[in-house]
Amino acid sequence: xxxxxxxxxxxxxxxxxxxxxxxxxxxxxxxxxxxxxxxxxxxxxxxxxxxxxxxxxxxxxxxxxxxxxxxxxxxxxxxxxxxxxxxxxxxxxxxxxxxxxxxxxxxxxxxxxxxxxxxxxxxxxxxxxxxxxxxxxxxxxxxx
Amino acid sequence: xxxxxxxxxxxxxxxxxxxxxxxxxxxxxxxxxxxxxxxxxxxxxxxxxxxxxxxxxxxxxxxxxxxxxxxxxxxxxxxxxxxxxxxxxxxxxxxxxxxxxxxxxxxxxxxxxxxxxxxxxxxxxxxxxxxxxxxxxxxxxxxxxxxxxxxxxxxxxxxxxxxxxxxxxxxxxxxxxxxxxxxxxxxxxxxxxxxxxxxxxxxxxxxxxxxxxxxxxxxxxxxxxxxxxxxxxxxxxxxxxxxxxxxxxxxxxxxxxxxxxxxxxxxxxxxxxxxxxxxxxxxxxxxxxxxxxxxxxxxxxxxxxxxxxxxxxxxxxxxxxxxxxxxxxxxxxxxxxxxxxxxxxxxxxxxxxxxxxxxxxxxxxxxxxxxxxxxxxxxxxxxxxxxxxxxxxxxxxxxxxxxxxxxxxxxxxxxxxxxxxxxxxxx
Numbered sequence: 001x002x003x004x005x006x007x008x009x010x011x012x013x014x015x016x017x018x019x020x021x022x023x024x025x026x027x028x029x030x031x032x033x034x035x036x037x038x039x040x041x042x043x044x045x046x047x048x049x050x051x052x053x054x055x056x057x058x059x060x061x062x063x064x065x066x067x068x069x070x071x072x073x074x075x076x077x078x079x080x081x082x083x084x085x086x087x088x089x090x091x092x093x094x095x096x097x098x099x100x101x102x103x104x105x106x107x108x109x110x111x112x113x114x115x116x117x118x119x120x121x122x123x124x125x126x127x128x129x130x131x132x133x134x135x136x137x138x139x140x141x142x143x144x
Numbered sequence: 145x146x147x148x149x150x151x152x153x154x155x156x157x158x159x160x161x162x163x164x165x166x167x168x169x170x171x172x173x174x175x176x177x178x179x180x181x182x183x184x185x186x187x188x189x190x191x192x193x194x195x196x197x198x199x200x201x202x203x204x205x206x207x208x209x210x211x212x213x214x215x216x217x218x219x220x221x222x223x224x225x226x227x228x229x230x231x232x233x234x235x236x237x238x239x240x241x242x243x244x245x246x247x248x249x250x251x252x253x254x255x256x257x258x259x260x261x262x263x264x265x266x267x268x269x270x271x272x273x274x275x276x277x278x279x280x281x282x283x284x285x286x287x288x289x290x291x292x293x294x295x296x297x298x299x300x301x302x303x304x305x306x307x308x309x310x311x312x313x314x315x316x317x318x319x320x321x322x323x324x325x326x327x328x329x330x331x332x333x334x335x336x337x338x339x340x341x342x343x344x345x346x347x348x349x350x351x352x353x354x355x356x357x358x359x360x361x362x363x364x365x366x367x368x369x370x371x372x373x374x375x376x377x378x379x380x381x382x383x384x385x386x387x388x389x390x391x392x393x394x395x396x397x398x399x400x401x402x403x404x405x406x407x408x409x410x411x412x413x414x415x416x417x418x419x420x421x422x423x424x425x426x427x428x429x430x431x432x433x434x435x436x437x438x439x440x441x442x443x444x445x446x447x448x449x450x451x452x453x454x455x456x457x458x459x460x461x462x463x464x465x466x467x468x469x470x471x472x473x474x475x476x477x478x479x480x481x482x483x484x485x486x487x488x489x490x491x492x493x494x495x496x497x498x499x500x501x502x503x504x505x506x507x508x509x510x511x512x513x514x515x516x517x518x519x520x521x522x523x524x525x526x527x528x529x530x531x532x533x534x535x536x537x538x539x540x541x542x543x544x545x546x547x548x549x550x551x552x553x554x555x556x557x558x559x560x561x562x563x564x565x566x567x568x569x570x571x
Contacts, residue, residue, distance in 0.1 A: 006520030008513060010550050036522065038546045042521060062551045064513050066520035098522075 001121075002072040002141040003051040004113060007044040008064035011037065019044065019058065026057040031144055032113070034100040045100070047072075047113065049142045054107055068115060072136040073115050075110040077103050085112060088131035094124045111136065111144070145395055146254065146452045153396050153453065154192055160425035161195060162186040168431040173205065173213040179312050182505065195400065200409065200421065200434045206236040206376065215239050217429045227275045228375040228474065235275075238375060239429040245284065247426040248378045251395050252285020255384030258393070258450070259369045261315050261344060263290030268313040270322060271349065271472070272298040277379020278349055278472070282317045285381065293317065298322070301329050305340075312341040319472035320352040320360060320368075324503035327363050337364065346371050348380055349472035351460045357389075370459060376435055377422050383457045386450040393454045394443075398426045401457065402434070403443055406464040410474060417442045420457070438464045466564065470505045475540045477564050482508060483535045489517045489528050493554045499567040507544040509536065515551050 009015045023030065029049040036043045048054045051067055058065045075081050082101070089096065098115040116124045125135055136144075146155075166186040168174035181197055186570065187305045189195075206214065215222075223242050227235040236567055240248070261267070267286045273279030279297060296307055304326060307313065316323070323345055330337055342364060347357070348371030360368045372392050373380035382399055383392035394401045400423040403412045412418045420437045440463065444456040468475045484490050491512040499506055510533065513525070525548060531548045557563075 008518055008520075008550060009547075010553055015550070025308065038522060038525070041525075041549075043520065064515040064516060064551055066518055068520045090562035117473075 001069045002047075002113075002136060003067045004070040004115075005046040005048060005051055005054050005058075006066050006068050007042050007046070007058060009035075009042050011040055011042055016044070019063070022057055022061060023048070023054055024052055028054045028057070031142065032100070032102045032111070038096070045098075045113075045140060046135045049103070051142070053139075069118075070119065071114045071116055071121065071124055071128065072141045073112045073114070074134040074136055075101070075112050077108040077110045081110065082112070084131060085128065085133060088127050089124065090128045092123065094120050096125060109144070146258075146393075146454065148397075148453055151455060156397050157425065157551055158189075158192050160397070161192070162189050164423070164425055164427075164431045164433065165189050165198075167216045167428055168433055170216045171209075171214050171431070173209045174431070174433065177201075177205075180280060182273045194402075195402075195423065195547065196411065198433050200404075200424075200436050201237060201432055202436050203438070204375070207234045207430075210234050211237055214430050216431055217241050222429055224280075225275075226277050226375055226379065228277075236376060238378075238448070240427075241429040243304075244378075244427045244429050247398065248281060248381060249284040249288050251378070251381040251398055252281055253288040254395065255371070255381050256285055256291070256346075257389070258343060258384060258386040258452070259346070259367070260387050261289065261291065262458060265289075265291045265314045265344075266294065266311050267315045267317070267340075268294040268296055268304070268308060268311070270296060270298060270304060270318040271318055276376045277373065281373070281379040281381060282346065301326055302333060305329060305333065305335050308342065309335050309339050314340065314341050315344045315346070317346040317348075317371075319349045320356050321350060321471055321503050321505060323347065323360055323364070323368075324356075328361075328503055338341045342366055344369065346384075348372060350469045351462075354459075371462065372457060374437055374439075376432060377424050377437075378427065382422065383563040386448065386452060388449045390448065391444065391456045391458050393448065393452050396454045396456050399424060401443060401455070403441070404436075406436075406440075411487075414445050414455075416445050417458075417461060432466060438467065468496075468507075468564065468566070470498065470507045470542055473535075473540070473542050475507070475542070479539050480536060480544075481563075483539050484509065484511055484532060487528070487535065489514050490532070491515075491551055493552075493556060494563060495554050496564045497567065498565070500569065505568065507542065508547055509544045510547045510549055510554055512549045512551050512554055 032047040034045050054068050096114050101112040103110045220240045221241050224240040227237045269283055273441035283295055343366055345366050345368045347368050357368045369385040370392055371380050372383040383394040385392050402421040403418040404421050406419040419441045420441045422435050424432045440461045441458045446453055446455050466477055480496055484494055491514045492514050495510040497508040529546045535545055537543045
C-alpha cells in the first residue's frame with residue numbers, strides 16, 4: 001500500500017523551511033504535498049520518492065511524523081471522472097477522512113490520494129477497482 | 145463591637161483564642177501539633193503573647209489532614225462544607241457548624257453595612273457559587289442585611305447586563321477584571337450605563353491596583369470597595385473596606401492578624417510588609433491557628449475616619465508562592481503539571497502562559513506532543529487537546545486554552561525551569 005508522510009508542524013514562520021531543508025539533505029524528492037491548517041498547528045502531508053528514508057530523516061531530528069496508508073487512485077484527467085470515483089465510494093458508504101488530488105503534466109494523469117478508515121480500506125480499494133480506476137501501488141506512486 | 149477600644153478587643157481575642165485552642169485540641173492535627181509545644185489545655189494560653197508559642201499552620205498541613213484531620217465536631221453537627229483547590233489535586237476542606245455559618249454571615253453583614261449599603265439595595269452576586277466561598281458567603285450576608293439578592297453567579301455577561309437592567313441592580317459583588325469586562329460589553333444589546341442603577345461594587349478575589357479601582361469608579365460612576373478573604377479562613381469577610389475606602393478593616397473580634405517575615409517566620413511590627421498570618425477565633429468545626437496565607441501585605445495602626453477601631457489591612461501586594469490568580473480563581477502551576485504529565489501523548493516540556501484578552505485573564509497551556517505516539521490523525525490531535533482541557537478543568541476549575549507544539553519547540557531550561565510566563569500588564 002502507498003504511504004504518505006504526515007508531519008506535525010507549528011503554524012509559524014520558518015517551520016516548513018526546517019523540514020524542507022532536512023529532506024533536501026537526505027536527497028528526498030517530493031512528488032506532492034498539502035497542508036491542513038488547524039489554527040495553532042498544521043499537518044503537512046507529503047508524497048515522496050523514498051517515504052521510509054524521509055520518515056527516518058525527520059524522526060531522527062525529533063519531528064512528530066508518521067507514515068500513513070493512503071489509497072492513491074489514478075484518475076484520467078477528463079470531465080466527470082472525479083464524479084465517477086466519488087459516486088462509487090458513496091454507493092458503497094465509504095467515508096473519506098481526507099483527500100487531495102494533483103495532475104501530472106504532460107501525461108495529464110490525475111492522482112487522487114485518500115485517507116480511509118482502516119476498517120474500510122480493503123472495501124474502498126475493491127470499490128475503486130470495480131469502478132474502473134487503477135490503484136497506484138507504492139512504487140508506482142513514488143516514481144510518477 | 146466595631147468601635148470597641150483596643151483593650152476590649154484584646155480581651156475578647158484572648159477569651160476567644162482560649163476557646164479556639166480548646167476546640168483545636170479536639171482535632172487529631174492540633175492535638176499533636178500543640179502537644180509538641182506543650183499546649184495541652186486552653187489554660188496554657190494565659191495572654192495574647194502566648195499566641196507566639198503556637199506553630200504556624202500551612203496549606204500543606206491542611207492538605208495532609210484531608211479529609212477530617214482538622215474536624216473538631218461530629219459530622220452530624222456540620223451543616224456545610226466548602227473547599228478550595230489544593231496545590232496538587234488534594235483539596236483543602238473547611239467544615240462549618242451552624243454557629244460558624246452564622247458568625248461568618250454576621251461578619252459579612254457587618255462588612256456590607258460598613259460600605260453604606262442597606263436593605264433598600266438590590267444586590268447582584270456575580271461570584272461563582274458552589275464549593276468556593278465567594279458566592280454563598282456574600283449571599284448570606286446580603287440576605288441578613290435585608291438586601292434583595294440576585295444569586296446569578298459567575299459568567300454569562302449578556303445575562304448579567306440584562307439582569308442589572310431588569311431589576312435595577314444597585315450593588316454587585318464581582319472580580320475587578322470581570323467588572324471591567326462587563327463595562328466593555330455595555331451597549332451591545334442596546335443597554336447603556338444610563339439604563340442601569342449601579343452605585344456600588346464589592347470587588348475582590350484577585351489582586352488589583354488603586355488605578356484599577358479608580359478606573360472602575362470613573363467608568364461606571366460607582367464606589368468600589370475592596371474585599372479580602374480566603375476559604376481557609378471562611379472566605380470573604382475577613383477584611384472589608386468601609387465608606388472611607390482607605391484599605392480594609394480586619395474584623396479583629398473574629399481574627400487575629402499578624403505579619404511575619406516569610407523566610408524566618410519572625411513576627412514583624414505594625415506597618416512592616418510581610419506575609420499575613422491569620423488565626424480564626426470563631427469557627428467551631430474547623431479551628432485554624434496561625435494560618436500562613438502566603439499573601440503579602442501590611443497592617444495600619446489603629447484609627448480610621450469612620451470611627452472603627454479594628455485595624456486596617458493593606459491591599460494584597462503579592463504572594464510568597466507561585467500561585468496564579470486567573471479571573472479570581474486560584475491556580476497553582478503544580479496542579480497543571482500533575483495533570484498534563486499523566487497524559488502519555490504529551491512530552492515532558494510544557495509552558496503556562498497568562499495574558500489579558502480585553503479585561504479578562506487568559507490562561508494558555510502549551511504542551512509539546514510526544515513524537516512516538518503521533519499517528520498523523522487530526523481527530524486524535526483534537527481529541528488530545530480536548531482531553532487536556534477536560535483534565536485541567538477538573539483540577540483547576542477554569543478551562544484553559546491548550547496549544548499543541550512540535551517536540552522541542554518550547555524553551556528548555558538548564559537548572560530550575562521557568563515554566564510560567566505571566567504577560568499581564570503590571571500596573
